[in-house]
Amino acid sequence: MPSKKRKKKTKLVSSPVVKVDDDGDASSVASSSSSVSTNVSDATCVDTCQNLNVIQKLDLMRNDFATKIYGVLNTIKDVKKDVREFSGRMDLAEERISSMEDVVNTEKSKLEEATKRITFLSRKLDDLENRSRRSNLRVVNLPEKVENPDAVAFLEKWLCETLGRSIFPTPPIIERAHRLPGRQNTDRPRVMIMKFLNFQDVVRVMRAARQKGRVMYGDQEIKFFPDLSAEVLRQRRRFDDIKQRLRSLNLRYGIVYPAKLRVTVNGQTREFEDPSDAEKFLQGIQNTDEL
Amino acid sequence: MPSKKRKKKTKLVSSPVVKVDDDGDASSVASSSSSVSTNVSDATCVDTCQNLNVIQKLDLMRNDFATKIYGVLNTIKDVKKDVREFSGRMDLAEERISSMEDVVNTEKSKLEEATKRITFLSRKLDDLENRSRRSNLRVVNLPEKVENPDAVAFLEKWLCETLGRSIFPTPPIIERAHRLPGRQNTDRPRVMIMKFLNFQDVVRVMRAARQKGRVMYGDQEIKFFPDLSAEVLRQRRRFDDIKQRLRSLNLRYGIVYPAKLRVTVNGQTREFEDPSDAEKFLQGIQNTDEL
Amino acid sequence: MPSKKRKKKTKLVSSPVVKVDDDGDASSVASSSSSVSTNVSDATCVDTCQNLNVIQKLDLMRNDFATKIYGVLNTIKDVKKDVREFSGRMDLAEERISSMEDVVNTEKSKLEEATKRITFLSRKLDDLENRSRRSNLRVVNLPEKVENPDAVAFLEKWLCETLGRSIFPTPPIIERAHRLPGRQNTDRPRVMIMKFLNFQDVVRVMRAARQKGRVMYGDQEIKFFPDLSAEVLRQRRRFDDIKQRLRSLNLRYGIVYPAKLRVTVNGQTREFEDPSDAEKFLQGIQNTDEL
Numbered sequence: 001m002p003s004k005k006r007k008k009k010t011k012l013v014s015s016p017v018v019k020v021d022d023d024g025d026a027s028s029v030a031s032s033s034s035s036v037s038t039n040v041s042d043a044t045c046v047d048t049c050q051n052l053n054v055i056q057k058l059d060l061m062r063n064d065f066a067t068k069i070y071g072v073l074n075t076i077k078d079v080k081k082d083v084r085e086f087s088g089r090m091d092l093a094e095e096r097i098s099s100m101e102d103v104v105n106t107e108k109s110k111l112e113e114a115t116k117r118i119t120f121l122s123r124k125l126d127d128l129e130n131r132s133r134r135s136n137l138r139v140v141n142l143p144e145k146v147e148n149p150d151a152v153a154f155l156e157k158w159l160c161e162t163l164g165r166s167i168f169p170t171p172p173i174i175e176r177a178h179r180l181p182g183r184q185n186t187d188r189p190r191v192m193i194m195k196f197l198n199f200q201d202v203v204r205v206m207r208a209a210r211q212k213g214r215v216m217y218g219d220q221e222i223k224f225f226p227d228l229s230a231e232v233l234r235q236r237r238r239f240d241d242i243k244q245r246l247r248s249l250n251l252r253y254g255i256v257y258p259a260k261l262r263v264t265v266n267g268q269t270r271e272f273e274d275p276s277d278a279e280k281f282l283q284g285i286q287n288t289d290e291l
Numbered sequence: 292m293p294s295k296k297r298k299k300k301t302k303l304v305s306s307p308v309v310k311v312d313d314d315g316d317a318s319s320v321a322s323s324s325s326s327v328s329t330n331v332s333d334a335t336c337v338d339t340c341q342n343l344n345v346i347q348k349l350d351l352m353r354n355d356f357a358t359k360i361y362g363v364l365n366t367i368k369d370v371k372k373d374v375r376e377f378s379g380r381m382d383l384a385e386e387r388i389s390s391m392e393d394v395v396n397t398e399k400s401k402l403e404e405a406t407k408r409i410t411f412l413s414r415k416l417d418d419l420e421n422r423s424r425r426s427n428l429r430v431v432n433l434p435e436k437v438e439n440p441d442a443v444a445f446l447e448k449w450l451c452e453t454l455g456r457s458i459f460p461t462p463p464i465i466e467r468a469h470r471l472p473g474r475q476n477t478d479r480p481r482v483m484i485m486k487f488l489n490f491q492d493v494v495r496v497m498r499a500a501r502q503k504g505r506v507m508y509g510d511q512e513i514k515f516f517p518d519l520s521a522e523v524l525r526q527r528r529r530f531d532d533i534k535q536r537l538r539s540l541n542l543r544y545g546i547v548y549p550a551k552l553r554v555t556v557n558g559q560t561r562e563f564e565d566p567s568d569a570e571k572f573l574q575g576i577q578n579t580d581e582l
Numbered sequence: 583m584p585s586k587k588r589k590k591k592t593k594l595v596s597s598p599v600v601k602v603d604d605d606g607d608a609s610s611v612a613s614s615s616s617s618v619s620t621n622v623s624d625a626t627c628v629d630t631c632q633n634l635n636v637i638q639k640l641d642l643m644r645n646d647f648a649t650k651i652y653g654v655l656n657t658i659k660d661v662k663k664d665v666r667e668f669s670g671r672m673d674l675a676e677e678r679i680s681s682m683e684d685v686v687n688t689e690k691s692k693l694e695e696a697t698k699r700i701t702f703l704s705r706k707l708d709d710l711e712n713r714s715r716r717s718n719l720r721v722v723n724l725p726e727k728v729e730n731p732d733a734v735a736f737l738e739k740w741l742c743e744t745l746g747r748s749i750f751p752t753p754p755i756i757e758r759a760h761r762l763p764g765r766q767n768t769d770r771p772r773v774m775i776m777k778f779l780n781f782q783d784v785v786r787v788m789r790a791a792r793q794k795g796r797v798m799y800g801d802q803e804i805k806f807f808p809d810l811s812a813e814v815l816r817q818r819r820r821f822d823d824i825k826q827r828l829r830s831l832n833l834r835y836g837i838v839y840p841a842k843l844r845v846t847v848n849g850q851t852r853e854f855e856d857p858s859d860a861e862k863f864l865q866g867i868q869n870t871d872e873l
Contacts, residue, residue, distance in 0.1 A: 054345050054346065054349070054636050055636065055639075057346075057349055058349070058636070058639055058640070058643065061349065061352070061353060061356075061643070062643060065356060065643075065647060065650075068356075068360050069650050069651075069654065072360065072363055072364065072367065072654055073654065073657075075364075075367050076367060076654065076657050076658060076661060079367065079370055079371055079374060079661055080661055080664075082371075082374050082378075083374060083661060083664050083665060083668070086374070086377055086378075086381060086668055087664075087668075089381055089385070090381070090668060090671055090672070090675070093381070093384055093385060093388060093675055094671070094675060096388050096392065097388060097675060097678050097679060097682070100388070100391060100392060100395055100682060101678065101682060103395055103399065104395060104682060104685055104686060104689070107395070107398065107399055107402055107689065108685065108689055110402055110406065111402055111692055111693055111696065114402065114405055114406055114409055114696055115692065115696055117409050117413065118409060118696055118699050118700060118703065121409065121412055121413060121416055121703055122699065122703060124416055124420065125416055125703055125706055125707055125710070128416070128419060128420060128423060128710060129706065129710060131423060132423065132710060132713060132714065135466075152782065173780065173782075175717075175780055175781040175782060176781055195781075197488070197779070197780055198464065198466055198488055199466040199467055199486075200443065200464075200466060345636050345637065345640070348637070348640055349640070352640065352643070352644060352647075356647060359647075359651050360651075363651065363654055363655065363658065366655075366658055367658060370658060370661055370662055370665060373662075373665050373669075374665060377665070377668055377669075377672060380672055380676070381672070384672070384675055384676060384679060387679050387683065388679060391679070391682060391683060391686055394686055394690065395686060398686070398689065398690055398693055401693055401697065402693055405693065405696055405697055405700055408700050408704065409700060412700065412703055412704060412707055415707055415711065416707055419707070419710060419711060419714060422714060423714065426757075488779070489755065489757055489779055490757040490758055490777075491734065491755075491757060
């Protein structure tokens with residue numbers, strides 16, 4: 001009997017620290033301790049040394065309790081250690097987040113600054129591009145191949161003859177002339193671009209063309225346009241709707257470089273950079289007229 | 292009596308798993324188990340079957356202990372599960388932080404690169420802008436309206452007459468001329484900008500004006516200036532202080548394009564891009580002179 | 583004896599909540615509870631009031647158990663609280679990460695957009711730079727100092743005389759001329775850049791030089807080159823290898839502005855923007871020839 005108890009005691013003491021396996025559950029541990037108690041209650045208790053037996057059982061239980069609590073505390077210790085480690089990881093993670101937020105905010109400001117500079121450069125470059133094109137004129141509807149073999153010589157001569165000697169006492173000097181890239185065999189001839197040496201000749205051609213009303217090459221009506229950048233053309237197109245309405249109202253208007261609408265009503269001139277402002281202005285005029 | 296014990300046992304066994312509620316505390320659980328022990332100690336223990344009673348109590352206690360430990364272990368299991376889940380969340384969070392740090396570092400480098408390119412473009416664009424303005428001259432102090440109706444014709448004629456036929460055997464050709472935007476009715480006339488067809492005419496005007504000493508329009512002294520970009524003017528203004536000191540020391544100096552100070556001392560010429568370098572140089576000269 | 587027990591009981595009840603110190607371990611707590619159980623088993627159990635004693639021991643143990651469990655539960659409560667706090671920190675951290683990921687993604691897109699705009703601006707600016715240089719020519723091998731004192735006048739006269747009156751019925755007008763920066767006292771004279779007023783004169787010089795085969799200044803052979811931007815020159819140099827091979831194959835080729843290779847084989851003309859494409863084309867030709 002003592003050996004049996006000894007064995008039991010040993011078993012309890014030597015039982016490994018109660019540990020909840022990471023992937024297991026606690027029920028197995030609990031049921032084993034439950035079965036121990038069942039064994040104890042099955043024992044007969046009629047011995048005269050019963051009290052000693054009870055005390056021993058008490059001791060065993062106490063040991064068992066201590067061992068289990070020890071195990072539980074160790075488990076908690078492990079959990080606490082895990083939590084502590086998390087605390088460290090969390091501190092580090094939060095520091096990294098904070099420092100990254102700082103970096104990101106700084107970079108965000110820098111990018112905003114960079115974007116502003118890009119916008120500034122874009123405008124400046126577009127302005128410079130348009131300035132460099134100011135001595136150019138676009139010739140629309142000039143039949144293909146008539147300029148061969150020497151476009152510059154052809155245009156210098158043709159402009160003189162068509163617009164008149166009074167406009168060009170001496171022939172205009174053209175530095176370069178070429179067709180815009182595009183498909184050659186379509187109904188519409190490709191646009192011709194000519195660069196005058198002197199901007200004054202651009203002014204003369206435009207003025208003479210306006211005065212003549214129609215400039216013809218054979219039976220083709222030729223149109224001259226300033227050579228504007230794609231960006232300026234895009235901005236000017238925003239006024240297309242309002243221009244149509246101004247025409248239908250017989251109001252005088254014009255486009256001012258780079259992309260402003262100038263409207264003249266009752267001798268008063270207004271300029272608009274934004275089509276919606278022009279829209280409101282026009283609305284106001286129409287309301288006044290209706291009164 | 293047995294039924295009472297039975298009831299007690301049942302109560303203990305059927306007691307729900309000890310669980311620390313997320314928002315509650317453990318004291319209620321502890322006090323209830325404490326009250327159980329008080330009840331037990333209040334019981335009378337004079338029965339002849341006392342030992343059996345003790346054994347039963349022992350069993351009950353053991354069961355109670357097992358149940359409580361079971362509950363505790365389950366609770367720990369839950370906590371461990373929570374911690375494990377945190378581990379997963381933390382792993383994920385750390386991965387996200389790491390990958391974001393990588394992204395941010397990459398983007399940071401890209402932004403640095405982009406900023407360098409912007410600075411490069413700004414300089415190039417400023418240079419190009421100044422080149423495109425090289426055939427321009429600014430005319431300061433020319434009374435308003437004298438150029439009407441044709442500023443180009445007026446300037447071509449006036450420059451010839453004022454600076455002399457020897458400078459311009461044939462009249463200079465001006466491509467464009469206009470007043471800078473500004474308020475018209477102030478004491479000072481708005482600055483006029485004229486663009487010559489040929490840069491050589493800019494050189495001729497500046498040389499002739501320097502040789503004449505004073506160029507007049509009526510009783511107004513007219514000044515000619517190169518037409519520089521805002522950026523170059525800003526950079527040149529950094530030398531304003533040092534220029535004043537050079538004048539007071541009767542030292543020869545000039546500004547070299549775009550914004551360098553050239554100082555000539557005892558036949559030796561030095562150029563400075565940075566005003567502070569010029570400052571040190573000047574300090575050195577003054578110290579030498581004082582010896 | 584009762585007082586002793588009383589004391590023990592008091593001690594147990596008043597014992598502080600079992601707490602696993604953050605930096606300590608659970609073993610000390612466990613061993614102390616173990617020593618308590620040893621003391622109990624050392625006690626003599628021959629009293630007639632033994633049963634009462636056992637019941638009291640049972641009570642003590644129950645109290646001890648309750649206290650320990652209470653402590654354990656409190657400890658778990660603390661851990662749970664820690665975990666709960668982590669949950670909050672984690673939620674916050676994850677929110678910060680998420681919102682930063684959003685910001686970073688947005689900024690990344692913006693930077694990509696900005697970079698595209700920069701590339702667009704770079705190309706446009708390079709194009710504009712090359713346009714502004716189109717009226718320039720580089721003169722290589724012209725001996726130093728021959729242009730003094732007036733480079734423009736010298737070049738206008740020398741070009742007329744060297745290339746012939748038939749090329750220049752009237753002398754070409756040069757706006758500016760200067761040597762490129764560089765060391766003056768080397769074997770090779772510094773490159774001279776001249777800017778013609780009219781692009782047509784650039785065309786005339788290049789055509790005349792090609793027709794003459796060799797243009798000499800004294801015993802020096804002079805070469806004329808278009809004045810291209812550094813970027814375009816860099817792009818053109820990528821074709822250097824393939825050009826050498828084309829020469830060795832006696833194939834006609836040329837470089838088209840800005841940096842395209844044009845190859846003519848059997849009357850067929852092909853243009854390449856990428857040297858590797860030209861490489862493949864050439865490989866194809868050679869394979870065909872070998873058949």
